[in-house]
Amino acid sequence: QQQVKQSPQSLIVQKGGISIINCAYENTAFDYFPWYQQFPGKGPALLIAIRPDVSEKKEGRFTISFNKSAKQFSLHIMDSQPGDSATYFCAAGMNSGYSTLTFGKGTMLLVSP
Amino acid sequence: GAVVSQHPSWVICKSGTSVKIECRSLDFQATTMFWYRQFPKQSLMLMATSNEGSKATYEQGVEKDKFLINHASLTLSTLTVTSAHPEDSSFYICSASPQGVTYNEQFFGPGTRLTVL
Numbered sequence: 001q002q003q004v005k006q007s008p009q010s011l012i013v014q015k016g017g018i019s020i021i022n023c024a025y026e027n028t029a030f031d032y033f034p035w036y037q038q039f040p041g042k043g044p045a046l047l048i049a050i051r052p053d054v055s056e057k058k059e060g061r062f063t064i065s066f067n068k069s070a071k072q073f074s075l076h077i078m079d080s081q082p083g084d085s086a087t088y089f090c091a092a093g094m095n096s097g098y099s100t101l102t103f104g105k106g107t108m109l110l111v112s113p
Numbered sequence: 114g115a116v117v118s119q120h121p122s123w124v125i126c127k128s129g130t131s132v133k134i135e136c137r138s139l140d141f142q143a144t145t146m147f148w149y150r151q152f153p154k155q156s157l158m159l160m161a162t163s164n165e166g167s168k169a170t171y172e173q174g175v176e177k178d179k180f181l182i183n184h185a186s187l188t189l190s191t192l193t194v195t196s197a198h199p200e201d202s203s204f205y206i207c208s209a210s211p212q213g214v215t216y217n218e219q220f221f222g223p224g225t226r227l228t229v230l
Contacts, residue, residue, distance in 0.1 A: 032217055032218075034218070034219075037219070039227070040141075041224070042223055042224065043117075043208075043221035043223045043224045044157070044221045045221065046115075046204070046218070046219070046220060047151045049218070065147075077164050089156060089157070093217040094217065098218070099217045100147065100159055100162060101159075101217060101219060103156050103157050104156065105155070106155075106156050107158045108154075
């Protein structure tokens with residue numbers, strides 16, 4: 001029930017295209033859903049996060065779509081660029097400063113020039 | 114804002130020695146810090162959660178006597194890998210949650226690459 005399932009495992013997108021990564025969760029107590037971007041040899045960086053009181057959040061080229069009834073959320077990267085090539089992790093947590101995050105297994109995104 | 118640093122960024126040690134990794138929140142106070150381990154091409158595995166001034170909470174399967182965690186202040190947590198062995202070689206990453214936030218926002222450090230010979 002604590003799992004967060006992420007797909008696809010890897011993704012190749014042409015420059016300028018839209019990258020879409022999906023995540024699904026089971027625990028209905030989760031109410032915080034961040035996405036992290038990680039480059040090789042670096043720590044993850046918080047990209048964007050959403051809470052279930054909204055269905056969509058957009059920051060620049062990055063958009064989170066959230067479907068509470070389906071227990072799914074996704075990351076859309078518009079106008080994908082080669083610099084976006086990285087591993088992306090979705091995560092889920094509960095509204096508590098002490099709560100841990102449950103991470104998906106990650107998606108390796110390659111944006112071809 | 115919300116910068117977390119780790120030191121060292123990489124370390125090589127001999128089997129049987131102990132290694133200390135520092136995690137600092139540079140521009141905020143962190144009530145809670147987390148330690149993760151990551152193997153190549155895999156996700157982050159939470160090792161333990163530490164709160165300032167109290168004992169760390171370890172995840173199932175993580176040996177607390179081998180991975181000693183100290184969270185002595187609101188800006189510093191340390192992870193000591195005791196009697197390191199080659200199988201402890203990994204990428205160790207800390208994260209910190211700013212004090213006073215109402216949701217579990219975690220900011221990660223750059224990671225420490227540990228190689229045990």
